[in-house]
Amino acid sequence: MATKKIETAKDIYQIKVTLLGTKPPIWRRLLVPAELTLAQLHDVLQIAMGWQNGHMHQFRLGRRYFGRPFPEERLMGMTPTENERMVRLSAVLGRVGAKMIYEYDLGDSWEHGIVLEKQLPVDPNTKYPVCTDGRLACPPEDCGGILGFYDLVEAIADPNHEQHQELRDWLGYDFDPQSFSIDNVNHMLLPARRHGKALKN
Secondary structure, three states, X not given: XXXXXXXXXXXXXXXXXXXXXXXXXXXXXXXXXXXOXXXXXXXXXXXXXXXXXXXXXXXXXXXXXXXXXXXXXXXXXXXXEEEOOOOEHHHHOOXXXXXXXXXXXXXXXXXXXXXXXXXXXXXXXXXXXXXXXXXXXXXXXXXXXXXXXXXXXXXXXXXXXXXXXXXXHHHOOOOOOOOOOHHHHHHHHHHHHOOOOOOOO
C-alpha cells in the first residue's frame, strides 16, 4: 500500500501513553511530530505499546470519535466517526496538559490515556518518532481485557494454579509482565522514522 511521507515537523510533542486500569501502570513516553495524523499515531502506538494491530480501534476526545468512518453510523443514529486520516495530532492536543483516549480492541477495550506533556522544538539530530521511557510489558492480545490480563498473570506465575499449564500453552511463549525494552521499541520504530514510509496516511 502506498504511503505518504510525513511532512516536515514544526513541533515535537512529548506524549505519555498509559494503559488505563493497570496497577502499577503500563506506560510509554514518546516524542512524535505534532503533524502526525491520528492514523499515523495509531501505527506508532501499536508499536510502542506492543500490540499486534489485529483489532479495531478509535480515538476519543470528549464526544468526538476518530477512526475509520462507517456510513451505517448515521443511519443508526450513532455519533459519526471523524476520519483519523484527515485529523492531525496538533488539532486535537493543542496545549500542554491536553488529553484524549485511544481504545484498541473494542471487545477487550484496552483504553489508553494520552496526555501532551511538552511541546518541543525539532532536534535535527533526532529522527522521530522515538520512545524515551516506559514501564512493563504490554498484555497479550485477546486475553480478556484488564481483568483477564491480571487473572492470566496470576495463573502463569503460580505452578499450582489450576489454569497454569493451560494458559502457558495458550500463550505459546514465556510472557514476562515486568519486561520492557526501549531499545526494542525504537528498533521496531525504525521504519517509521525513515521518512514516514511505514506510517499509513
